[in-house]
Amino acid sequence: MTGYDGISFDDRMETVEFRVAERAHIVVDSDVCRSCTTKACVTACPANLFAPTSDGGILFNYEQCFECGTCYQVCNAEGALTWTYPDGGHGVVFRHG
Amino acid sequence: MAEPRLVAVLARCSDLRVEVDALTGAVSRDARTVAFSSSDAAAIEHGLQLASAWGARTLVLTAGGPECDGPLRDVAALGAEVRRVATHGSYVEELAADERALARAMVSAMGERPDLVLCADRSADRGTGALPAFVAHELGVVQAPGLVSLERDGNELIAERRLDFGRRERMRVPLPAVCSVEAAGTRLRRASLPASLAAARFEVPVAEVAVPGPAVRVLGSRAARPRPRHLPAPTGSSRERLLALTGALLSHEPPTVIGPVDASGAADALLEFLARNGYLSEARTGYAAS
Amino acid sequence: MTDVIVVGAGPAGSAAALLAARDGLDVVLLERGPFPGSKNAYGGVVYGRVLDEVLPNWWDEVPVQRWVTRRSTMVLTEGRALTVDFRSTDWGKAPYNGCTTFRADFDSWLAGKAVEAGAQLVTSTVATGLVVEGDRVVGVRTDRSDGDLRAPLVIAADGVKSFLAKEAVLLPRTQAKHLTLGVKEVLSLPREVIDERFGVRGNEGVDVEILGCTRGIPGGGFVYTNRDSISVGVVVSVEHLAAAKVRAEDLVADLKAHPAVAPWVEGADLKEYTAHLIPEGGYDHLPPLSTPGMLVTGDAAGLCLAAGIWLEGVNFAIGSGLEAGRHARRIIETRDEKPYRAALEETFVLQDHKRLRGAPGVVLSERVQQQYPGLIADLVQGLFTVTNPTAKPGVVKLLRAAAKNNGVKLRHLMTDGLRGGKVFR
Numbered sequence: 001m002t003g004y005d006g007i008s009f010d011d012r013m014e015t016v017e018f019r020v021a022e023r024a025h026i027v028v029d030s031d032v033c034r035s036c037t038t039k040a041c042v043t044a045c046p047a048n049l050f051a052p053t054s055d056g057g058i059l060f061n062y063e064q065c066f067e068c069g070t071c072y073q074v075c076n077a078e079g080a081l082t083w084t085y086p087d088g089g090h091g092v093v094f095r096h097g
Numbered sequence: 098m099a100e101p102r103l104v105a106v107l108a109r110c111s112d113l114r115v116e117v118d119a120l121t122g123a124v125s126r127d128a129r130t131v132a133f134s135s136s137d138a139a140a141i142e143h144g145l146q147l148a149s150a151w152g153a154r155t156l157v158l159t160a161g162g163p164e165c166d167g168p169l170r171d172v173a174a175l176g177a178e179v180r181r182v183a184t185h186g187s188y189v190e191e192l193a194a195d196e197r198a199l200a201r202a203m204v205s206a207m208g209e210r211p212d213l214v215l216c217a218d219r220s221a222d223r224g225t226g227a228l229p230a231f232v233a234h235e236l237g238v239v240q241a242p243g244l245v246s247l248e249r250d251g252n253e254l255i256a257e258r259r260l261d262f263g264r265r266e267r268m269r270v271p272l273p274a275v276c277s278v279e280a281a282g283t284r285l286r287r288a289s290l291p292a293s294l295a296a297a298r299f300e301v302p303v304a305e306v307a308v309p310g311p312a313v314r315v316l317g318s319r320a321a322r323p324r325p326r327h328l329p330a331p332t333g334s335s336r337e338r339l340l341a342l343t344g345a346l347l348s349h350e351p352p353t354v355i356g357p358v359d360a361s362g363a364a365d366a367l368l369e370f371l372a373r374n375g376y377l378s379e380a381r382t383g384y385a386a387s
Numbered sequence: 388m389t390d391v392i393v394v395g396a397g398p399a400g401s402a403a404a405l406l407a408a409r410d411g412l413d414v415v416l417l418e419r420g421p422f423p424g425s426k427n428a429y430g431g432v433v434y435g436r437v438l439d440e441v442l443p444n445w446w447d448e449v450p451v452q453r454w455v456t457r458r459s460t461m462v463l464t465e466g467r468a469l470t471v472d473f474r475s476t477d478w479g480k481a482p483y484n485g486c487t488t489f490r491a492d493f494d495s496w497l498a499g500k501a502v503e504a505g506a507q508l509v510t511s512t513v514a515t516g517l518v519v520e521g522d523r524v525v526g527v528r529t530d531r532s533d534g535d536l537r538a539p540l541v542i543a544a545d546g547v548k549s550f551l552a553k554e555a556v557l558l559p560r561t562q563a564k565h566l567t568l569g570v571k572e573v574l575s576l577p578r579e580v581i582d583e584r585f586g587v588r589g590n591e592g593v594d595v596e597i598l599g600c601t602r603g604i605p606g607g608g609f610v611y612t613n614r615d616s617i618s619v620g621v622v623v624s625v626e627h628l629a630a631a632k633v634r635a636e637d638l639v640a641d642l643k644a645h646p647a648v649a650p651w652v653e654g655a656d657l658k659e660y661t662a663h664l665i666p667e668g669g670y671d672h673l674p675p676l677s678t679p680g681m682l683v684t685g686d687a688a689g690l691c692l693a694a695g696i697w698l699e700g701v702n703f704a705i706g707s708g709l710e711a712g713r714h715a716r717r718i719i720e721t722r723d724e725k726p727y728r729a730a731l732e733e734t735f736v737l738q739d740h741k742r743l744r745g746a747p748g749v750v751l752s753e754r755v756q757q758q759y760p761g762l763i764a765d766l767v768q769g770l771f772t773v774t775n776p777t778a779k780p781g782v783v784k785l786l787r788a789a790a791k792n793n794g795v796k797l798r799h800l801m802t803d804g805l806r807g808g809k810v811f812r
Contacts, residue, residue, distance in 0.1 A: 007657055009636075011657070012636065012657060012660050013660070015657050015659045016659060016660055016661070017114050017130070019421070022284065040629035040630070040632075041629075043628075043629070043633065044568075044625070044628055046568065046570050046635045046636065047662065048634070066661070066662040066663070067426060068568065068662045068663050068664050069547070069548045069664050070568050070625055070662075070664060072560075072561065073561050073562070073563040073566055073625050073664070074563055074626070074629040075561075084515075085513045085515075085530075085550075086513075087513065087530055088287070088419050088510075088511040088512040088513045088529075088530050088531065089287075089420070089421045089510065089511025089512075090511075091420075091426070092425075092426065093130070093420065093421060093425045093426075094424070094425055094426065094428055094490065094491060094659065094661050095127070095129075095130070095425075095489065095491045095659060096489045096573040096613075096616070096618075096658060096661070097424065097425075097426075097427050097428030097429065097489060097490040097491060097571075097659075097661045097663070129421075129422040129425075129491065129495060130421075132421070171511075287511075287531055287532070289531055289532040289534070290509070290512065290529050290531040290532070290533055290534040290535075291533055293509050293512065293531060294415065294507060294509060297507050297508065297509055298507065
């Protein structure tokens with residue numbers, strides 16, 4: 001998918017280094033998400049990691065996470081998101097932040 | 098043979114996210130992103146596991162500058178002995194460096210003869226991959242490259258490596274040996290907090306080894322600029338060249354104009370054309386005509 | 388024996404560790420990234436004068452990209468832009484004013500100063516929780532094995548999400564209302580091209596703050612020059628961004644496509660894309676800054692000044708960190724955290740916040756965000772459009788028309804003017 005400024009989202013994320021940890025630092029309880037009407041995380045996540053599934057749930061990929069915390073701030077369902085920091089030394093590494 | 102006493106790991110430490118300027122080709126490296134690649138980290142982890150199974154020492158050696166001290170300190174916090182083999186020189190020099198000389202330097206920096214040498218199967222900066230072979234040659238021991246798992250079997254090793262078409266090869270490797278490993282999901286453990294705190298001020302020992310300069314020296318490097326191709330100047334006037342290009346005023350067969358004719362007339366004309374040019378035999382023509 | 392545990396080697400943590408270590412305390416500085424600054428992103432400018440006292444001639448060694456000698460404030464509407472532009476050569480020489488730098492460079496540099504002073508930096512280590520005895524914080528838990536670390540004082544400099552402050556119930560779990568999301572693209576361009584496009588030379592740089600480029604979502608945009616790249620981004624209210632169902636990178640794309648910005652970024656390659664939250668609640672929404680055994684500094688304490696024409700954060704982080712470090716010994720000895728808050732009240736850290744406490748409300752208000760950019764652009768376009776043979780319209784007439792056109796009542800202008808005057812007095 002190409003964004004309208006000519007760079008695809010994948011290429012955009014390619015510019016960032018992620019040291020992917022074995023453990024997923026964010027866990028989404030898709031059962032809770034099914035009852036969510038807003039699903040604000042889907043558009044608000046700057047890394048576009050939340051994908052709605054056909055059965056109304058949410059699929060989450062933790063690998064390319066900026067660890068910004070926007071998702072749990074906009075999440076209105078108690079217990080849908082378990083947010084922790086990735087294990088020390090892992091996760092996003094900004095060099096021009 | 099006797100219980101192995103020393104497992105040496107030759108781990109390469111380099112910037113894992115080198116930036117290359119697309120226009121100038123200039124390479125910029127950053128000391129902060131200097132780390133062991135995943136296969137180097139796996140080699141260290143295998144080394145720690147095997148050494149603890151044998152009750153042997155682990156010695157992790159890295160060739161490089163002071164930028165490697167951080168990652169080495171982390172390894173020291175895991176209980177391994179560490180040593181840095183000081184190398185001087187630019188990136189270009191390093192790439193073309195004589196790996197045999199480096200192997201010699203590493204072996205001499207070990208201080209004593211190791212029972213097992215572990216390395217990564219390939220370096221992150223696309224080195225030649227010849228170092229393990231040179232080390233094995235230097236020590237006069239066997240070599241097993243491309244391993245994905247290493248198990249202790251008494252005082253020997255059972256190693257496994259991937260082959261083509263999803264096959265695996267299990268090998269018994271006698272010690273002493275040089276083994277190079279792929280990451281294959283093996284991750285380096287993390288040090289405990291007290292050990293990390295203790296290692297934070299640890300001074301990494303540096304082995305100054307007189308490495309003879311590389312046999313092949315780079316005299317200079319520049320961007321590829323192929324020589325322009327020589328084309329002879331065109332001959333003749335522009336009018337003549339134009340005529341030659343377009344084919345105007347040259348004699349040629351005029352197009353045949355048939356028609357307007359009806360459908361059967363057109364078919365006859367086509368058949369006659371094909372027959373005339375030898376595409377149809379007389380018999381076929383006769384059949385078509387009937 | 389550890390005296391002080393500082394969690395987070397950002398500007399606040401490193402400043403705290405620096406002064407505490409200089410005071411002879413045994414300081415452990417924990418950082419969850421592989422190196423300080425690796426988890427941080429910001430909107431571009433560090434104002435370093437806060438370091439004058441503790442690191443004399445800091446400007447000679449700070450890893451600067453460019454010194455900001457030109458500052459523009461821009462109001463955008465579709466196809467139109469009004470810029471107020473100021474430049475001063477004073478800002479291009481010592482003691483300077485602000486500089487652009489990357490956080491990976493700046494934070495590593497400042498943490499290095501703390502280490503030089505004797506603090507012990509441990510990277511790749513997450514502080515996962517607090518060790519509490521009674522009502523007192525007595526240490527932190529980390530994600531390393533055997534990972535509990537105890538000390539009489541913990542300084543939480545663990546950033547905007549501060550799970551430590553949350554655990555101590557100083558911060559609520561969520562507060563989308565008072566947070567903004569910043570996304571930034573670093574675009575590489577040759578140095579000479581930047582010099583030419585932005586009208587600067589040598590190590591001079593430009594800082595452009597932009598209003599009206601966020602599709603009405605409360606926030607703003609920015610463009611900063613680095614040595615051989617430029618930073619372009621937007622900062623928007625998390626709450627409103629979510630409600631508008633707009634993707635943040637599309638707002639950046641909008642900004643880059645605007646005719647006032649497009650010529651700057653033309654032909655540039657994306658070097659890195661970053662995102663980070665910013666606490667913008669202001670003075671009225673600051674959490675308690677301490678709990679027995681723990682001080683909270685920097686972003687964790689919400690000490691980030693987003694007051695319209697002033698957008699500062701790193702200096703407030705450093706300022707609060709310095710006070711935490713300066714008073715650490717006394718706080719350990721007396722087991723009384725009050726001197727920290729008192730010291731902050733004495734310095735710019737809380738004074739600026741207090742004085743500009745109403746600013747977030749004004750700057751992020753609906754009229755400022757959605758209607759005034761259009762009104763201003765209409766007014767200025769009316770002023771400078773030559774309508775011959777018709778004579779020039781009067782300013783009052785233009786203002787009335789512009790107000791009407793943008794749905795602003797004149798009494799709104801009056802009240803907002805008064806309110807703004809009061810906030811920014």
